[in-house]
Amino acid sequence: xxxxxxxxxxxxxIDDTVISVFDTMLAMELHPSDRGAHFxxxxxxxxxxxxxxxxxxxxxxxxxxxxxxxxxxxxxxGIEPDDIVDGDINDVxxxxxxxxxxxLKSCFRNPGQSCSLSLPTLVRxxxxxxxxxxxxxxxxxxxxxxxxxxxxxxxxLHR
Numbered sequence: 001x002x003x004x005x006x007x008x009x010x011x012x013x014i015d016d017t018v019i020s021v022f023d024t025m026l027a028m029e030l031h032p033s034d035r036g037a038h039f040x041x042x043x044x045x046x047x048x049x050x051x052x053x054x055x056x057x058x059x060x061x062x063x064x065x066x067x068x069x070x071x072x073x074x075x076x077x078g079i080e081p082d083d084i085v086d087g088d089i090n091d092v093x094x095x096x097x098x099x100x101x102x103x104l105k106s107c108f109r110n111p112g113q114s115c116s117l118s119l120p121t122l123v124r125x126x127x128x129x130x131x132x133x134x135x136x137x138x139x140x141x142x143x144x145x146x147x148x149x150x151x152x153x154x155x156x157l158h159r
Contacts, residue, residue: 010154014141017103018152021096022145026075030143030150037142037149039065039127046089047123048097054115056108057157060101062093066124068148069093094120100152 015032022028039045044066052058064072066089073084073092098120105115136155143150 010139011141013104013107014139014152014154017100017107018141018143018150021099021103022143022150025096025099026072028072028075028145030145033142033144033149035142036140037063037151039149041127043067044124044126045128046093047128048093049121049123050097050101051118052101052105052108052115053118055110055113056105056115059153059155060097060104061151061153061155062097062100063128063149063151063153064093065148068145068150071148072096090122094122104154 019030019032022030045063046066046069048062050060052060069089069092070081070084073079073088074081076092076095077088079088098117101117105117108115136157139154139156141152141154143152
């Protein structure tokens with residue numbers, strides 16, 4: 001399938017990917033939202049990032065609050081809240097980001113072209129702003145599970 005050229009095509013790929021991954025891995029329903037994400041200023045965020053290289057050069061980012069990341073860890077690993085450590089949260093957010101990036105990779109694969117994924121990178125902090133480098137295009141999509149935002153950002157290199 002060729003690289004989507006319209007924002008609408010990319011949004012369809014992202015919506016399908018994120019909704020199906022959260023449903024399959026966590027039996028959790030997410031809803032796309034046009035209202036954007038609202039993170040509180042002092043609320044810790046966890047961001048997973050996975051790069052794609054080959055037929056498409058991009059970075060997929062998955063951003064949630066630390067509180068919600070803990071709930072995701074409970075659901076995915078079956079760990080009681082008091083037993084969760086930072087490494088467990090990192091593993092779950094990294095794996096969810098990796099699964100989303102892998103599913104998106106298949107949307108962009110052209111016959112005869114390889115596409116590889118990087119290892120997940122995790123970032124934690126308050127009021128984090130990710131900026132794209134010159135020559136890249138940023139696409140941001142927000143989903144909600146109840147009041148919890150899930151933000152997926154797709155940074156692609158212009159070719």
